[in-house]
Amino acid sequence: MKRAIVVGSGAGGATAAQALQGRFDVTVLEMGRAFRPFRTDLRLPERLKRLGLLRDTRAIRTLFPAMHARKAADGTVLVTGHGTGGTTTLATGNAMRLDAGLRRIGIDLEAEFEELAREVPITTDHRAVWSAPAARAFAACEEMGLEPHPTPKMGHQERCRGCGHCVLGCPHGVKWDARQLVAQARARGARLLEGWRVRSIVARNGAASGVLATSGWRRRFFPADVVVVAAGGLETPRILQRSGIESEHRLFVDPVLCVATRWPGARQDRELSMPFFVRRGAVIIAPYFDYLSYFFDRRWRHGAGDIFSLMIKLADAGTGSVAGRRIDATLTIADRERLNEAVELCAEIFGRLGVPGSELFLGTLNAGHPGGTLPLTERDARSVHPSRLPENVWVADASLFPESLGGPPILTTMALARRVARRVAAAAC
Ligand SMILES: Cc1cc2nc3c(=O)[nH]c(=O)nc-3n(C[C@H](O)[C@H](O)[C@H](O)COP(=O)(O)OP(=O)(O)OC[C@H]3O[C@@H](n4cnc5c(N)ncnc54)[C@H](O)[C@@H]3O)c2cc1C
Numbered sequence: 001m002k003r004a005i006v007v008g009s010g011a012g013g014a015t016a017a018q019a020l021q022g023r024f025d026v027t028v029l030e031m032g033r034a035f036r037p038f039r040t041d042l043r044l045p046e047r048l049k050r051l052g053l054l055r056d057t058r059a060i061r062t063l064f065p066a067m068h069a070r071k072a073a074d075g076t077v078l079v080t081g082h083g084t085g086g087t088t089t090l091a092t093g094n095a096m097r098l099d100a101g102l103r104r105i106g107i108d109l110e111a112e113f114e115e116l117a118r119e120v121p122i123t124t125d126h127r128a129v130w131s132a133p134a135a136r137a138f139a140a141c142e143e144m145g146l147e148p149h150p151t152p153k154m155g156h157q158e159r160c161r162g163c164g165h166c167v168l169g170c171p172h173g174v175k176w177d178a179r180q181l182v183a184q185a186r187a188r189g190a191r192l193l194e195g196w197r198v199r200s201i202v203a204r205n206g207a208a209s210g211v212l213a214t215s216g217w218r219r220r221f222f223p224a225d226v227v228v229v230a231a232g233g234l235e236t237p238r239i240l241q242r243s244g245i246e247s248e249h250r251l252f253v254d255p256v257l258c259v260a261t262r263w264p265g266a267r268q269d270r271e272l273s274m275p276f277f278v279r280r281g282a283v284i285i286a287p288y289f290d291y292l293s294y295f296f297d298r299r300w301r302h303g304a305g306d307i308f309s310l311m312i313k314l315a316d317a318g319t320g321s322v323a324g325r326r327i328d329a330t331l332t333i334a335d336r337e338r339l340n341e342a343v344e345l346c347a348e349i350f351g352r353l354g355v356p357g358s359e360l361f362l363g364t365l366n367a368g369h370p371g372g373t374l375p376l377t378e379r380d381a382r383s384v385h386p387s388r389l390p391e392n393v394w395v396a397d398a399s400l401f402p403e404s405l406g407g408p409p410i411l412t413t414m415a416l417a418r419r420v421a422r423r424v425a426a427a428a429c
């Protein structure tokens, strides 16, 4: 059987591995380790915070190895998951079909979305675990004509225990993540090698013969007939660059900014993340307890149970870039204006809840939806194989999106990765 190497085990990699195993002998190379939910008592980081020892967001990794935070050149904190399941293990579980941009260039993923709907449990049945402020905010948004919707969640959130740890890894197995696809691929014979970081693709005469990877001091060549790169929106372009394949000078990240207030007894830290959402053009607003801001931003000085926060997520113009270790996520003036307008809208929502603007404070600008460095075009719509890639090298992650999806990318990334896997199998016949 032909050998396929899949790089990364997140939304795209896990989907590709599950779809390819059987037609290929699949080996998944994942640079992180087995994912473990954050189990440490939050009193430890709370104490470190009080002592002023939590200053740099990059320190989150020492407390919670699966979560990596790095700073873009403009200061935006970029959050990704490193470990089996990739960033899906840190996701809040939101499931949205967001393929308008792909449709515009002629890619119809209807069949793939239908398959996923049969395989991934999705529910909006979680109102019973909303906090009182979230329920009030939902009503306020309805009164304001903002048309809020309970957020569709991947998993069995009707069984949610309301522990509030969604972005720290669900300790109760309620939330669905891509590890389930990895497990299915392994049950059919795929190999998962954790702790192996792919450095580059080895190619000769326009075709790859395998990849070079390292694990600690060990360095190894993994031979392959097909290489599928799905290391996420920030790492895939770096692997390609190290392999002599230029990605485009663009990157979207979907910046996140929280608007918060002191709300004694809100207990948002014990709530399912993002229980509902409001969409306003390029912006999504949802209740969200931002652990990154809570631990590292001095403005978040109140107790975790006494803060209520609304998150703004913006579909940015995608004018950033990845060049080796340097990541630029600078926003355009129009992006900044949209963020400011959304902050004002949040202030209006808080106003309806009786919170004056003078009692609001912001969180740290961060982002967790990187992609778009190897965008598909109309020319690639059938092949889903950008022409700059060697014939047997494929990309199957958020790097392929022509523009920001303007919302949670997991479901659409998985649908696209399935399409890529189909084309990989067809091309190998
Ligand atoms: C806090 C947070 C909450 C989120 N919530 C949601 C949500 O509710 N819904 C939603 O749809 N999206 C959510 N997202 C975004 C979503 O998780 C990502 O967009 C999605 O997982 C991206 O899929 P991917 O396959 O492109 O990359 P990833 O899922 O990031 O997977 C990439 C994998 O590749 C591995 N890797 C990287 N480099 C290498 C290398 N050189 N060699 C080997 N392995 C490598 C990484 O360790 C990782 O496991 C959230 C993101 C964050 C940060």
Ligand code: SF4
Pocket (backbone or CB within 6 Å): 157, 159, 160, 161, 162, 163, 164, 165, 166, 167, 169, 170, 171, 172, 173, 174, 175, 270, 271, 272, 273
């Ligand atoms: S709030 Fe619910 S879904 Fe989120 S981690 Fe806790 S049990 Fe899991």
